[in-house]
Amino acid sequence: MIHGEPTQKNDQQKLLEGYEVVGALTDCGVFPSRGEARKMIQGGGVQINKQKIAETEFHLHAEQLMHGKYLLVQRGKKNYHLLIAE
Numbered sequence: 001m002i003h004g005e006p007t008q009k010n011d012q013q014k015l016l017e018g019y020e021v022v023g024a025l026t027d028c029g030v031f032p033s034r035g036e037a038r039k040m041i042q043g044g045g046v047q048i049n050k051q052k053i054a055e056t057e058f059h060l061h062a063e064q065l066m067h068g069k070y071l072l073v074q075r076g077k078k079n080y081h082l083l084i085a086e
Contacts, residue, residue: 018059030081047074
């Protein structure tokens with residue numbers, strides 16, 4: 001984990017059902033609003049596990065969890081967030 005990296009906890013059950021990326025990123029506090037999350041995704045400024053998210057309709061699934069528990073979200077060039085699914 002990168003020192004000083006913001007960490008948020010997330011509901012693993014939602015990931016098992018297919019969690020909409022805009023909702024996930026706002027619910028966890030990565031973005032303050034759904035509109036800002038959509039704009040950043042459409043502008044190509046969001047990566048999850050180092051893969052660029054190109055569409056706002058993208059859904060997160062449990063298979064994307066690293067080590068069965070973590071998602072690394074990059075917002076812009078220097079802002080990283082570690083989402084922990086519990």
